[in-house]
Amino acid sequence: AQSVTQLDSQVPVFEEAPVELRCNYSSSVSVYLFWYVQYPNQGLQLLLKYLSGSTLVKGINGFEAEFNKSQTSFHLRKPSVHISDTAEYFCAVSELKAAGNKLTFGGGTRVLVKP
C-alpha cells in the first residue's frame, strides 16, 4: 500500500514570486508520480508526471517537479506565479505493476496567489 503526504495544506504567495509545493510518498514498491491541478469548481487535470528517465520533469503552465528517490519526494515548483495559478494541487502515485492504473492522492495544497 502507498501513502502520499502533502506537507502544506495552504500556501499563500504573491504574484510573480516563486512557489514550491512539497510532496512525500511512502511505498514498498516502485511507483509512478503525478501532480494534478484543480481550478475552482472544476475537475482535476494533469500538470505533469514522472514515469522514468530524467528526475526533473517539466509540465504545463511553467510548472516543474523533481523526483528524489532517496528522500521519496516529488516537489512541485514554479519560478513565477500568476493570479491564474490560484487552485488546489494534488500529488498522487500509482504502483508500477498494479492492475487498474489506480491513483493514491495526497490531501491537496491550496495555493492562493495575491496581487
Added chain:
Amino acid sequence: NAGVTQTPKFRILKIGQSMTLQCTQDMNHNYMYWYRQDPGMGLKLIYYSVGAGITDKGEVPNGYNVSRSTTEDFPLRLELAAPSQTSVYFCASSYSTGGRSGNTIYFGEGSWLTVV
C-alpha cells in the same frame, strides 16, 4: 471534445433515499473510476472498472454500487444515502494496455452531493 461527462452536477438527497450518478466518456477508454473528494482528504477511490463487465472495489466502496455494461458508461449508485456520503464525486477514465499503470487519468467536472 466532451471527454468525461457527469450528471447531475448538484443534488440534495434525504437520508435513506437512493440515486444514481451518471458518467459517460467518449474517448474509448477501457478504464473508468469513481472517486470521492472530502475537504483536506484528497480523493479516495470508490470503485473502478478495467473494461465492460468488470468492476472492482477501491478504498471506500461501502454504501455504493457500480455497473459497466458498455465501454462508455459507468454509473455509480448510492443506496440508502447517509450524511457521511455528502461529498464531491468525480468520475474519471484512462486508457491502458497490458494492465500497466502510469497513463494519464482524465476527470469529469464533479458532482456535488449533499445528504440531509
